[in-house]
Amino acid sequence: MRTRPRILTRTRTRQVLVMVAALALLLGGCAGGDGGGDAHGGRITLRFQSLAWQDESVRVTRELVREWNAAHPEIRVEYVQGSWDSVHDQLLTSFEGGEAPDIIHDASDDLADFAYGGHLTDLGPLLPDRLKRDIPERSWDAATFGEGVYGVPFLQEPRVLIAGTRILESSGVRVPTVERPWSWPEFRRITRELTERTGPGTYAVAWPLKDPVSATLNLGLSAGGRLFHRGADGKVTIRFTGGDGVVPDTIHDQVNRDGSASGATLGMGGSDTLPGLFAGKYAMVPLGFSYRQQIVQQAPEGFEWTVLPAPAGEGGSLAQGVSPQTLSVAEDSPYKKEAVRFIDFLLGPENMVRLAKGDWMLPTGTRALRDPSLRVAEDGWATGAALARELRPAPAQSVRGYPEWKDKVATPALQEYYSGAIDRAELEKRLVEDGNRVLARYQR
DSSP states (O other), rough: OOOOOOOOHHHHHHHHHHHHHHHHHHHHHSSOOOOOOOHHHHHEEEEEEEEEOOOHHHHHHHHHHHHHHHHOTTEEEEEEEEEETHHHHHHHHHHHHTOOOSSSEEGGGHHHHHHHHOOBBOOTTTHHHHHHHHHHHHHHHEEEEEEEOOOEEEEEEEEEEEEEHHHHHHTTTTOOSSSSSHHHHHHHHHHHHHHHOOOOOOOOOOOOOSSHHHHHHHHGGGTTTOOEEOOTTTOOOOOOOOOHHHHHHHHHHHHIIIIIGGGGGTTOGGGGGGGHHTSSSSSEEEEGGGGHHHHHHHSOOOEEEEEEEEBOOOOGOOOOOEOOOEEEEEETOOOHHHHHHHHHHHHHHHHHHHHHHTOOOEESSSHHHGGGGGSSSGGHHHHHHHHHHHHEOOOOTTTTTTIIIIIIIIHHHHHHHHHHHSOOOHHHIIIIIIIIHHHHHHOO
């Protein structure tokens, strides 16, 4: 049964209008932009999507969120768990649907398309001077696209050689240090000698190259490789120089000519090679610095290991490309200033040390990097800290179209070259000719 609408008297109508006007004023005062709040007593809520995944890093990040919330009841941060495996597609969907988190944890090499696409806030005018000064310019360059800064770089990791101490020492080869690293030619010669001295069934090195592109390009920086070159007009083209060939040629020859590297590991991820390292099947594995945590947790009792610097280019250059982890703010967030306040808290020197230790990585902040706990010999911390000054933005991360080039061109080409299926000329042709066709579509 449909009820009849209530007929309002003139007095009642006036009362309703007054109430509506008052309510509108109240909502207008609460709903403003950066200084606004929600309906809960003026409190606002920021959604922070974190990609922390190791138990220790998740625990530390959640602790910091709780500490912020306890000290800032008017600005509550809601922790949202994300995943490195799906973050790019997930963010793209959330941006297009208007449902992006306010604060976004990602990596600098994933930001270019989002920054150029207008999905991220230019943080330059919002960042506090303390944070600007504490993080070196070279790290800020990793999150700078065009004229804007679209992320705060806070954690980074070099690639290092994780080596079984007993095999290395018993072989009699020279052990490298940060002060006196192996050169790339010396590295190839020593891996050949080490394999010969250890006998059948043992390889000097295992290259886990399931994702071969970032490892190849980032290590290639030490030899002068860049591959991507930006012209005066701002457009990027791919050119393959002698420096670009040093790392891929070394890996190819170790696998296909010297027999000093296992071809079976080329399709593996880093974690897949650890059992072979523990068993003495491989003397060394090039891995990201954070893999030390897995070694500490998984290595059998009595396994002795050390952290060595990756090979150096001419003049002893240990330069490496890195894609630091970053914190960004969504352009659609109505609470940009508050989001930056939380980022500034999260990345204070002491908190940055906590995050770095939780992820077994290196902080970008100069004050955090000086912390004595990150410079101890145990677990290779001192070696990593010494390499921090050599880390540079990955050459390709500001290039629009890089993800497509990486997936469709570079990954299959490098995988085939490392396995011996194609030669060097074919590798160069694919990377350059096919690659420039991809980039051209993004730079019209």
